[in-house]
Amino acid sequence: MSDDDHAKEVTLGRIETEVALLMRLGEATRRGTGTMEHRLLDRAAYVILRHLDVAGPQNVSALAARLNLDGSTVTRQVSALQRDGLIARTPDPADGRGTVISATAAGLQRMAAVQAARTRLYGEMLASWSETDRDTLAELLHRLNEALDARNRRR
Amino acid sequence: MSDDDHAKEVTLGRIETEVALLMRLGEATRRGTGTMEHRLLDRAAYVILRHLDVAGPQNVSALAARLNLDGSTVTRQVSALQRDGLIARTPDPADGRGTVISATAAGLQRMAAVQAARTRLYGEMLASWSETDRDTLAELLHRLNEALDARNRRR
């Protein structure tokens, strides 16, 4: 193995390490902030509402595919969200089997509150960072996610 | 709000979005690769073995504190790992209450295999990236994790 290959290997190992760590820390953070605004929405509820916000009303299968979740999981999450009045189910006019899920005003508001709390948290944590570094992090994370997503979908 | 503040806000929002997405994609990837080398170790087992590898034998409480997990969770994970012969429990000579957890050769080997598989995966996914970008990603993720960790511990 050449020196270059070795350096590349080391870097990939570091990325692997840091992503694994981030997963754990992210979990812990989500749980730790539970007493505050976060407990308002659990994990899946948040991502579902976010997705409905950016992508608009859609049916369960579309959500499941987009979020890499089993349909049954989304069904249950959606049921819980409906119980809490955060989403509404309406029959799909174009397909009698389908139900269209749409976020309610309350749901969007709740989601926005959690989002704001989290953004604030990142603001505090990254207060000492340069704007350039923050920007670069956002950009590289975005590209990493694209790569992960592409890989997940391909297989 | 000044233009600068606004830009900062936007960047933080992007980071929040991308981290949330990464959590979901990471989960999906972990599950999706389950048929291969990954199924050899479940999530917590991997991080425990990794930590034992880098930080050496230690007792349950130390592991729990380091990994931001409840002691009971670590106890159970460790029991499963012991059942599979991947770690060994020995009484702590310095403290009759404690048990020292150490990775076995089999455990380290298993962990290394998973690590290699994941590193390979990142290599494929990030094949088109420049070495500079990969390096920057590793560095910024590291700093992000430090920030998250500091925040978790403070509270």
Next chain:
DNA sequence: AAAATTACCTGTATGATACAGCTATCTGGG
């Protein structure tokens, strides 16, 4: 119009985790 597919739901199982309570051990102030 029968067959195949799709959408959603429900039953059931698994895994990771937390919290509360237990026992054994340790430690520091009288």
Next chain:
DNA sequence: CCCAGATAGCTGTATCATACAGGTAATTTT
């Protein structure tokens, strides 16, 4: 030296997120 309180680890129990398998109803294909 001894007891009160702290600590280490374990076990019981609960919750949550998720998957897979199977069911029903509606749709699409042939």
